Amino acid sequence: EHDLFTGLTRLGDTTLILGHRVSEWCGHAPILEEDIALANMALDLIGQTQLWLGLAGEVEGRGRDADALAFRRDAWDFHNLLLVERPNGDFGVTLMRQFLFDAYHLPLLKALEGSTDARIAAIAQKAGKEVAYHLERSADLVIRLGDGTEESHRRMQGALDALWGYAGEMFLGDAVDERLAAAGIMPTPESLRAEWDRTIDTVLGEATLVRPASDFAHKGGKQGRHSEHMGHLLTTMQWLQRAYPDAKW
């Protein structure tokens, strides 16, 4: 059960933190269509967070709901991927982060649709529809900007290079992953790599971007070891719940 709780927080914390990062763009996007798209994506991710963390709280059975998990834990209890806590940077970094993640997120959800845990399968099914659209959109934009002007190409390649070291963690399993996979509850991270590689190679190819050669991967987020950025993000995200612990909102 503790494994399941951990696995669910890995899913829910990742959508939460990415949703938060995306929501930081609100009102500052380069065109109105992107303001709309980013808000929509953040909304989807926060919605998925409610489901994953809600289920995590249920599984834990200690009376913590999704909000308690989102707003009352400190950094080391979060299990999100390091990739999603990277700062937004310019719009190219935000977009590339989204694409690298979407290309993993979709096969992950497809695999979770086959979970032996019906609750997980149901959430994955709902989320999968949203994320299929996220991937379509982020892949399309990566292509258009990679194969756009010299500057847009340079920025997208720079974003790719900068984020590449944070992509590998998505495919690094640990003992928890293995046990969850053995029980048919969640796929092993490694099993998602091939499809991701295919998507990445196809899209980067069309985008005229060069896939970095290094396979070094930063890790630790899934185990609660985060970057310095995480603590700053939480000061903002959790402010009201921390400052007014007795309030209902």
Place this chain on the structure above:
Amino acid sequence: EHDLFTGLTRLGDTTLILGHRVSEWCGHAPILEEDIALANMALDLIGQTQLWLGLAGEVEGRGRDADALAFRRDAWDFHNLLLVERPNGDFGVTLMRQFLFDAYHLPLLKALEGSTDARIAAIAQKAGKEVAYHLERSADLVIRLGDGTEESHRRMQGALDALWGYAGEMFLGDAVDERLAAAGIMPTPESLRAEWDRTIDTVLGEATLVRPASDFAHKGGKQGRHSEHMGHLLTTMQWLQRAYPDAKW
């Protein structure tokens, strides 16, 4: 007594928030000498905060010490000037904010040295020595950058224009100020204007910068009506005390 508490928090909140803003530069200044100077200035301002807010807590007599006042109030209970909560911007904005403030801070402290309240006079005397140096330094840099390259001139003039609307609040008294002045405890804000004007005109003249014509003044900080920036600053500054209310540090 409540007036005295308010007056003291106006002093201490202003040094606190400015000290915080200055400390945000740590490790990011344009030259090493500035890293040192900024840390030193922040240190002075935080030291002054300890004295002002410590005395405020004493005067209030409800068991709140300087830390309780600094870390456990929300934005509307802070009485700092709007000027000091302005974001750092580029180094020119930070420097200009400092200069506009120092040129007011020094005569303020000189006047406070004559306070009928001996505790206030003593703090002012100690702080005055530090602030004399702050002003010397910020005035000198404003001159050198104003009369530097075309770009440094443009940036300093831009900073001056952007901050000008926040300078006037330093000289706007309210009923609290009047009562404190009547009791000989603190000077009226208005009484500090002439010396400030002289300093500003001299330094801007040497710096080849143009004093903005407008005398519009944003106000409200002293009364607890802040800008949107204040809330964000507090999420960071107060994080640990809010997240771990039972801890001693």
Place this chain on the structure above:
Amino acid sequence: PELLAAFQARIDAGEKIEPKEWMPEAYRKTLIRQIGQHAHSEIVGQLPEGNWITRAPTLERKAILLAKVQDEAGHGLYLYCAAETLGVSRDDLTEQLLNGRMKYSSIFNYPTLTWADIGAVGWLVDGAAIMNQVPLQRTSFGPYSRAMIRICKEESFHQRQGYDLMRAMATGTAEQKAMAQDALNRFWYPALMMFGPSDKESIHSTQSMAWRIKINTNDELRQKFVDQTVPQAQYLGLTIPDENLVWNDEKGGWDFSEPDWSEFYEVLKGNGPCNTDRMEARQKAWRDGEWFREGLMAHARKSAARRVAAE
């Protein structure tokens, strides 16, 4: 003059004017200004609410706020499209916003200082906006009228959500209640200002009303807003910050104090608490996004060239 008379006759008959039909130049210009300002307001209006999205206290509230801001950006989009049918491009309008020649609603130059302000914006600001917009569903220009119908539906949803947030605050802890009251104190008069100065002062009103670009007078709408809002505040247990507020049996409405119109003109001049920050935020977004927009255009040109080459 004959055209003009026919045009006015159509309006008087309640017909909609469509983009390709003849219209007086002044009608077109007035509409562009009004629709453009309205669109800009939706865009700039994202900022005060966006200010709290990253601090929303629950996932549900965060989702609601995100959905709301998304809707607002969407409204901006409809309205720019409506304006475009009058022959002005979105980029033109944006440029006029950024160089200060076009305005946006002054209300967004006030800051959102506490979480309760998000409630107050929904309840009072959207409330006032709806009051202004409901009649515009019947405006004479077809695309504008249709955009308004869609927008009003969503806005009234936002207003209910804002009121619900306010209710949670007003019935919460002492601190929450204080935040709620403070938000009402700060937003009440700016909300009243949203209807504009008394029509006695307004030059353009008569012509706009004849053209059915404006349907009610500012004072009518302001009265309606007060009459609607006072009982809502009472229900929340909050006090409207107006000592002169009193029920007037004769007119069947509330008497209330005028807002401080000198503040209104000061904010209009650029001296509101947030004018500079708002404009800077929009200018920065536009500037930082230049490479993105150019990248997309370059790609579109390349794709088009490839398609031609392939034919």
Place this chain on the structure above:
Amino acid sequence: PELLAAFQARIDAGEKIEPKEWMPEAYRKTLIRQIGQHAHSEIVGQLPEGNWITRAPTLERKAILLAKVQDEAGHGLYLYCAAETLGVSRDDLTEQLLNGRMKYSSIFNYPTLTWADIGAVGWLVDGAAIMNQVPLQRTSFGPYSRAMIRICKEESFHQRQGYDLMRAMATGTAEQKAMAQDALNRFWYPALMMFGPSDKESIHSTQSMAWRIKINTNDELRQKFVDQTVPQAQYLGLTIPDENLVWNDEKGGWDFSEPDWSEFYEVLKGNGPCNTDRMEARQKAWRDGEWFREGLMAHARKSAARRVAAE
């Protein structure tokens, strides 16, 4: 070769070498590298601590941390000055830091994740640094030796403050204690790495020791550090994350596990948790400060010209 022998004789006699005196080119180069790296470490070392200055939990702790970071920038300044006496400018050295040709201490590529990390940095990182630096007070190059004397005094003050912070955490609430233990867990092995790989692996060591640029072997210093730190951890009630830690009566010291040297080389290669962020922060500071530095220089030129004109 005669010069060389005489030079070595002076060093062996414990004399100080001063900047204007003859010295072998390799001695000069080695010193520039060593002093430069040390200076860069002070500069980059501001970042992990600066990360918590804005979140320091009390005014007193904030003041202490500010004073410490200020000292470190000051140390950077002395050291750059010492390096300048060897004929290399600060700007040169800075450029080499920013383009990656010179390194800074790898320890600063680890993040500060909780407030306890600030204590751990003072206690362990400054502790290890002092262990390295105390012997360097007796180093053969005069300016370096004098800089070290001044630096060591301040560093040991920092270490005591770090230990005091750690004590407050370790004797605080359960959460604070957990943060303290976690900080020790994360910083223990990186601190051990600060002494460098075993001297058996180190190529430069022999020559450097002959020149008294290096006084003790890496392993000696590491042992000394462990022996000093273990009882301090015990006093705090914290557990050193090493199952093999055991007192060895024979050698009169603790046996301990080697750090994971593959991690060390990985971090050195640029793959530490914060290498990229640290370099970006420094590059951004330098880039953003260009106009400032140029402004000052332009003003200095103008002033000089005016003085000349006035004469």
